[in-house]
Amino acid sequence: MIPEFHPVWPFLIAAALVPVTRGWLRAVVLLAAPIIGGLQFFDMELDVTRSMSLLGLELIPYRADSLSYIFGIAFHIGALMSILFALKVRDTLQQVSGLLYIAAGMGVLFAGDLLTLFIQWELLGLTSAGLIFAGRTPEAVAAGLRYLVYQVLSGVLLMAGALLIWLDTGSLAFEAMTLDGPATWLIFLAFGLKAGFPLLHNWIPDSYPAGTPTGSVFLCIFTTKAAIYALARGFPGTELLIYIGAVMAFFPIFYAIIENNLRRVLSYSIINQLGFMTVGIGIGTELSLNGTAAHAFAHIIYKALLFMSMGALLQQAGTVSASKLGGLYRQMPWTATFCIIGAASISAFPLLSGFVSKAMIMSALIKTDHLLIWLVMLFASAGVLEHAGIKIPYFGFFSRHGHAEAREAPLNMLLAMGLAAFLCIGIGVYPQALYAILPYDYEYWPYDVTHVLIQMQLLLFATLAIVWMHRSGRYPAEIPSTNLDADWFARRAVPTLAQRIHATLTAAGNWLSSTGWRVGSSVVTSNVERGLGRTSPVGTMALWVAILLAVMLMFGILEV
Incomplete structure (x- = not known):
């Protein structure tokens, strides 16, 4: 089982208490989360893992070692500074988003398997977007949407890579990897997108300045450093x-x-x-x-x-x-x-x-x-x-x-x-x-x-x-x-090309709906009857779902 006091819990509990507290009591709740969370690091036992079984999968939701330890201390210091800096903000959205964002960052640091990492990885992006949307201006909303697309796309790449590794090895352990196949390349790109690799970096100067005066302090601490941690863990x-x-x-x-x-x-x-x-x-x-x-x-x-x-x-x-x-x-x-x-x-x-x-x-x-x-x-x-x-x-x-x-x-x-x-x-x-x-x-x-x-x-x-x-x-x-x-390509060049592709696909779709639907449906029905649906593994189907989701996200980037 997971340890009784996983580093995420103080921040999750504080996030639940913030909406029902006011004034000095809310300030105490906010400050208590990084202080209580940080105190447990003084006697934290290292080289410890905790595993659990879920639907036949062996997961490691908690792994504490020297690498996660130093990043965990840094994250707690960053959490204390950013929460103290934003202490007088009277915005529940920012405060709850900030606490959940920190919790997701802690979850990334102590994830010992790729599924747990994926869940925390996506939560890291989703929760931090609230600190951008909290600007409540058209520019902030647009930047937040673009930010979300990049973050979710990183998660989709991570999920696709994890599925391929699972299909190949039967394991989801998050350990050191080499760039020897499509699976590890997908994970490498997922980490690189969040770490700001060249040509994948535009979301940083686009979204961080769009955050609130206090929200940008949170943003500059956790996302990219979680990616650096993941690269240090996965690709040293x-x-x-x-x-x-x-x-x-x-x-x-x-x-x-x-x-x-x-x-x-x-x-x-x-x-x-x-x-x-x-x-x-x-x-x-x-x-x-x-x-x-x-x-x-x-x-x-x-x-x-x-x-x-x-x-x-x-x-x-x-x-x-x-x-x-x-x-x-x-x-x-x-x-x-x-x-x-x-x-x-x-x-x-x-x-x-x-x-x-x-x-x-x-x-x-x-x-x-x-x-x-x-x-x-x-x-x-x-x-x-x-x-x-x-x-x-x-x-x-x-x-x-x-x-x-x-x-x-x-x-x-x-x-x-x-x-x-x-x-x-x-x-x-x-x-x-x-x-x-x-x-x-x-x-x-x-x-x-x-x-x-x-x-x-x-x-x-x-x-x-x-x-x-x-x-x-x-x-x-x-x-x-x-x-x-480099975002010129996403905002100008690629949308122009996408509009032409969209027009072509629309025309093709109209043709299918009018003249080709019956032919297509009969072919699909014939293949299903021959056993295609029964012989496809669940993992393979899930991988195709991930690929389709990635394609949809790319169209989302173009529209945003």
């Missing part, structure tokens, strides 16, 4: 991931530079940081996998801090457009300070969390002789300094472009940002606390002279390059614009 050492991750770290830099909406800048920055984690998974050594887990842990904290600072700006000033903001460090000094700490952390300044986690992945690249990829990631690190380390705090609080007015963020928001800033500094100053809970027992020290000097030189020359670009007029102007990304 898959070399293809090294090159995919390098592209992910590289290309978002250019979109972030020209983007005017600062929450979209952070969304592209998420893809960039996921690239580092993906490279670490692809290398597959103990050092690189530890680096991936550590970087995911640190990323949850500093990215949440940056999204919280931009959420506070959006709530207090009414905008996060770089061309409209400026000079708000006087009115919002605490928010500006916390934003700077988050920006310095993501830029991997020494003595901050981003440095001690990213260093492990960069060291693993050198140790495995991936010099070219190391150079690409070095360039990507310089790009992070530009678009997240400098652009976000500068245009958010210090530029003179706009004339927005605002007051300092509420106390609960400041406390949440303060907690994140404290952790960014604490992990950077004392990395042993993070290294002690990493999945593998591998000794590593980030503050060797060579690495510190390389990083400081990188930061110095990247800063000088940005200053030169600004002073010489070569830096792109901050103007409202629509930047074309």
Whole structure:
């Protein structure tokens, strides 16, 4: 049986209590969920599985080991920060969606079989969509629908792959896999879609900025990191991931530079940081996998801090457009300070969390002789300094472009940002606390002279390059614009083709209904009588249902 206190239960119970509570009692319920859930991690027993039988299937709904443990701690910290930041929100939809979303994320981390993983995987997408729909604007609704299509499509790919594995092996265990057949490729793509692989990434900059000021903080924590966990669990050492991750770290830099909406800048920055984690998974050594887990842990904290600072700006000033903001460090000094700490952390300044986690992945690249990829990631690190380390705090609080007015963020928001800033500094100053809970027992020290000097030189020359670009007029102007990304194919090119296909299919359907129906029905009846229906296995029929559902979802993408 499942353990009495599965990590999902505090959040499920809180989600059930929120609609029937008000005021301070609701606040207590909200905060109690991550606190109670987190306390059980102090004495959690690892390398434990619990199995159950369902309709002849052997399922493992609970598996706790060192990998799920560190991600579970990070998720609880992220849950506490995001709930505290949103504590004064008077919107039951957001609060219930957020709690169920966190519960689904926990379910993914502790799923030991593909069926349990699929159920939690789909719940992760469905529940998080409520944080986008809660914007209650036509733009938010449209973005939420597009977001849902991508999330459900990821689940369909996962289900199809799981069915093929079950048909082939008779097992649904969620273990390490290799790309040796259609089943594992389908699962690989399912994980990659949620992780923001190139050309599959558009839902991140499309939907995250459409969330509410507080909802986007939840969104930036759980979905993509659950996908990174799944890749680390399912495909460690898959070399293809090294090159995919390098592209992910590289290309978002250019979109972030020209983007005017600062929450979209952070969304592209998420893809960039996921690239580092993906490279670490692809290398597959103990050092690189530890680096991936550590970087995911640190990323949850500093990215949440940056999204919280931009959420506070959006709530207090009414905008996060770089061309409209400026000079708000006087009115919002605490928010500006916390934003700077988050920006310095993501830029991997020494003595901050981003440095001690990213260093492990960069060291693993050198140790495995991936010099070219190391150079690409070095360039990507310089790009992070530009678009997240400098652009976000500068245009958010210090530029003179706009004339927005605002007051300092509420106390609960400041406390949440303060907690994140404290952790960014604490992990950077004392990395042993993070290294002690990493999945593998591998000794590593980030503050060797060579690495510190390389990083400081990188930061110095990247800063000088940005200053030169600004002073010489070569830096792109901050103007409202629509930047074309790969979603152009889904929104423009493919719909045009789909309309023509739809017209052709409609004509064919009309012909079938008028002249071909009798012929078709007689053929089907004849085959059924010969035993086709009796000899098709249930799994095969379910696989065809999954394929048909995937086709329907693709048409749904085109219409949305």
